[in-house]
Amino acid sequence: MDLYDRLERLALDLWWSWQPGAGALWERLDPTTWAALEHRPVALLRTLGRPAVEAAMDAEGEALLASLEARRAAEDAAPSWHDLAGRPLPGTVAYFSAEFGLHESVRIYSGGLGILAGDHVKSAADLGLPFVAVGLLYRHGYGRQALGPTGEQLTEYRTYDFADYPLVRCEDAAGAPLVVEVPMAGRPCRAAVWRLPVGRVSLYLLDTDIPENPEEFRGITAQLYGGGVEGRIQQELVLGVGGVRALAALGIEPAVFHLNEGHSSFLNLERIRQLRASGAAADVPAAIARIRPNSVFTTHTPVEAGHDRFDVDLAWRYLAWWADAVGLDQRGLMALGHWPDEGDPRAVFNMTFLAMATCDHLNGVAALHGEVSREMFGRYFGSPPTDEVPITHVTNGVHPPSWQAPELVDVMALELGPDFRARPETDAVWQRVAAVDDAALWTVHQQLKVRLLGLARAREARRRERLGLPPFPDRLDPDALTIGFARRFAPYKRADLLFSDLPRLLAILEAAPGPVQVLFAGKAHPADTRGKELVAAVHRHSASPALAGKVLLIEDYDIELGRALTQGVDVWLNNPRRPKEASGTSGMKAAMNGALNLSILDGWWPEGYNGQNGWAIGEARAYASEAEQDAADADSLYRLLAEEVIPAYFDRDKAGVPHGWIRRMKASIATCTPRFSSDRQVIDYVHHLYAPG
Numbered sequence: 001m002d003l004y005d006r007l008e009r010l011a012l013d014l015w016w017s018w019q020p021g022a023g024a025l026w027e028r029l030d031p032t033t034w035a036a037l038e039h040r041p042v043a044l045l046r047t048l049g050r051p052a053v054e055a056a057m058d059a060e061g062e063a064l065l066a067s068l069e070a071r072r073a074a075e076d077a078a079p080s081w082h083d084l085a086g087r088p089l090p091g092t093v094a095y096f097s098a099e100f101g102l103h104e105s106v107r108i109y110s111g112g113l114g115i116l117a118g119d120h121v122k123s124a125a126d127l128g129l130p131f132v133a134v135g136l137l138y139r140h141g142y143g144r145q146a147l148g149p150t151g152e153q154l155t156e157y158r159t160y161d162f163a164d165y166p167l168v169r170c171e172d173a174a175g176a177p178l179v180v181e182v183p184m185a186g187r188p189c190r191a192a193v194w195r196l197p198v199g200r201v202s203l204y205l206l207d208t209d210i211p212e213n214p215e216e217f218r219g220i221t222a223q224l225y226g227g228g229v230e231g232r233i234q235q236e237l238v239l240g241v242g243g244v245r246a247l248a249a250l251g252i253e254p255a256v257f258h259l260n261e262g263h264s265s266f267l268n269l270e271r272i273r274q275l276r277a278s279g280a281a282a283d284v285p286a287a288i289a290r291i292r293p294n295s296v297f298t299t300h301t302p303v304e305a306g307h308d309r310f311d312v313d314l315a316w317r318y319l320a321w322w323a324d325a326v327g328l329d330q331r332g333l334m335a336l337g338h339w340p341d342e343g344d345p346r347a348v349f350n351m352t353f354l355a356m357a358t359c360d361h362l363n364g365v366a367a368l369h370g371e372v373s374r375e376m377f378g379r380y381f382g383s384p385p386t387d388e389v390p391i392t393h394v395t396n397g398v399h400p401p402s403w404q405a406p407e408l409v410d411v412m413a414l415e416l417g418p419d420f421r422a423r424p425e426t427d428a429v430w431q432r433v434a435a436v437d438d439a440a441l442w443t444v445h446q447q448l449k450v451r452l453l454g455l456a457r458a459r460e461a462r463r464r465e466r467l468g469l470p471p472f473p474d475r476l477d478p479d480a481l482t483i484g485f486a487r488r489f490a491p492y493k494r495a496d497l498l499f500s501d502l503p504r505l506l507a508i509l510e511a512a513p514g515p516v517q518v519l520f521a522g523k524a525h526p527a528d529t530r531g532k533e534l535v536a537a538v539h540r541h542s543a544s545p546a547l548a549g550k551v552l553l554i555e556d557y558d559i560e561l562g563r564a565l566t567q568g569v570d571v572w573l574n575n576p577r578r579p580k581e582a583s584g585t586s587g588m589k590a591a592m593n594g595a596l597n598l599s600i601l602d603g604w605w606p607e608g609y610n611g612q613n614g615w616a617i618g619e620a621r622a623y624a625s626e627a628e629q630d631a632a633d634a635d636s637l638y639r640l641l642a643e644e645v646i647p648a649y650f651d652r653d654k655a656g657v658p659h660g661w662i663r664r665m666k667a668s669i670a671t672c673t674p675r676f677s678s679d680r681q682v683i684d685y686v687h688h689l690y691a692p693g
């Protein structure tokens with residue numbers, strides 16, 4: 001194989017995206033084009049063309065390529081975690097999700113849920129599980145955020161060329177392009193099936209934008225979470241029903257089905273229909289009894305609006321064919337999406353209830369979220385004592401090779417020993433980080449901060465140029481205590497809490513022994529007016545004379561920016577209204593990079609915080625009102641900043657190294673990397689939910 005073909009083979013599997021050195025290999029081919037193409041190597045190779053690519057490959061590039069190929073070959077040849085664990089999975093796990101956040105180059109994600117799914121798939125690949133994933137291929141992805149002159153959020157939808165993605169179109173048994181059919185309110189909707197290789201596993205993506213479809217169906221998979229409620233039920237039929245049909249057409253017979261959130265619950269309707277059609281189940285209850293034992297459902301939010309619901313007329317219009325096929329009337333169908341004690345047959349059809357009606361294994365995504373979910377859904381199970389409600393939890397994790405800065409890993413690697421890449425979920429390996437040289441660790445951390453500030457400046461410069469605004473009054477400073485806050489701008493996340501008592505904030509900044517700066521990023525859902533107001537409010541603060549240049553809202557939060565922020569800040573701020581944050585994962589990414597969490601004890605943080613590895617804002621208790629809760633949490637946040645965080649950061653030795661701070665960074669890395677690794681998460685799913693007992 002010549003050089004170009006070898007590069008193309010590397011590009012056509014997202015495995016490259018979590019290998020140290022691979023990004024540098026693409027970048028050296030042509031840094032400008034690489035950035036302009038949003039880190040899509042397939043597009044880069046095609047754009048540059050064979051002669052230019054081969055000319056750009058010097059000896060160093062060839063050595064890098066060869067080492068990546070050798071690493072992949074070694075990985076494939078060695079026994080995997082799954083082999084070494086005695087192959088606990090009886091067969092293939094099929095993991096369904098509406099979004100997958102694998103890398104910034106593949107725009108089929110919006111935020112936390114997708115990134116969680118992406119990290120789950122990557123760990124399944126690394127661990128060598130028999131595993132496939134199923135999702136949708138969105139032509140226009142999720143809305144990109146552009147901030148107007150006064151911080152108003154504009155949402156742009158771009159068109160992505162699937163030829164730029166590492167995709168292959170799947171074929172049927174006869175070698176023709178595979179198309180599956182999904183009944184869509186009385187008419188057949190067709191979907192193409194694509195395969196996206198993610199290391200040792202495959203992600204299958206369905207796409208209705210094909211000429212076989214009438215115009216109105218071609219747009220079903222156009223936008224992630226776009227298209228209103230009717231668009232939503234159409235997408236979810238393609239994902240659930242189409243996804244099961246696609247796996248069957250590919251000859252894949254899953255042993256376990258995992259519904260990542262209720263968007264894919266219709267997959268179990270299709271499984272019920274198949275059992276009825278083949279005669280394997282005499283009626284719907286019998287079919288449900290057959291599918292329950294190998295069905296896993298993960299719920300991801302205690303916020304009501306996060307659970308998909310369809311009114312009775314819409315549900316009946318799209319599901320009557322199914323009820324007819326399995327022998328149910330309208331009331332029987334609707335009952336599958338209701339509280340079991342629901343008296344009103346016209347109540348909305350809830351996808352979470354459909355999942356709970358058809359899955360034996362239910363879980364939340366952190367210990368506290370498990371508790372909250374047991375309270376929230378106790379009624380579904382006849383209101384037993386809360387601790388007997390059959391919902392457990394697996395705490396989320398993130399994929400260390402995707403999120404931990406390779407430069408930081410390099411400086412730790414000598415102490416961690418040779419086995420840490422193979423077993424990143426083991427505690428003992430990470431305890432050794434205590435022995436890493438403080439000055440060396442600090443130097444790398446500062447370099448990562450400089451890189452982050454460069455990205456922040458570049459994005460702000462691009463925005464100002466687009467809007468014809470004067471240049472950014474740049475006071476961003478790598479020697480400043482740098483606080484990061486990046487999350488969806490949902491009101492319960494309280495992006496403006498830091499500004500709730502402005503004079504107090506300014507006094508704290510004034511009294512600090514050195515500079516402090518805060519970087520914000522995050523999108524509001526395009527339909528969330530209150531969230532968009534919060535975006536504008538944070539922008540307004542960043543433009544105020546007192547804070548200009550010290551507070552910056554960086555536009556278009558995505559995986560690239562998320563990586564740079566969590567690798568480059570000193571402190572990661574998280575202040576949701578407890579207990580609304582189911583888990584949160586950005587704080588885990590930060591913790592693994594030695595950024596100290598300053599967080600409400602919500603989501604994952606009650607499990608992560610140990611008194612030495614960051615700070616806990618407020619108290620783990622309930623409040624009489626939101627106003628009271630907000631005031632108490634703001635007070636705690638200000639006090640921690642003034643009395644603990646800022647003094648600790650500026651406590652330096654003669655060479656300017658903050659040893660006390662670095663001790664906390666090491667505690668954060670050592671305690672959080674193994675425990676909040678998605679390898680640990682996926683292993684927990686294997687033992688407790690995929691193959692329990």
Ligand SMILES: *Cc1c(COP(=O)(O)O)cnc(C)c1O
Binds near residue numbers: 559584586
């Ligand atoms: C990690 C990540 C998220 C999820 O983080 P939360 O802590 O749940 O807010 C969302 N978006 C991006 C781009 C991320 O990298």
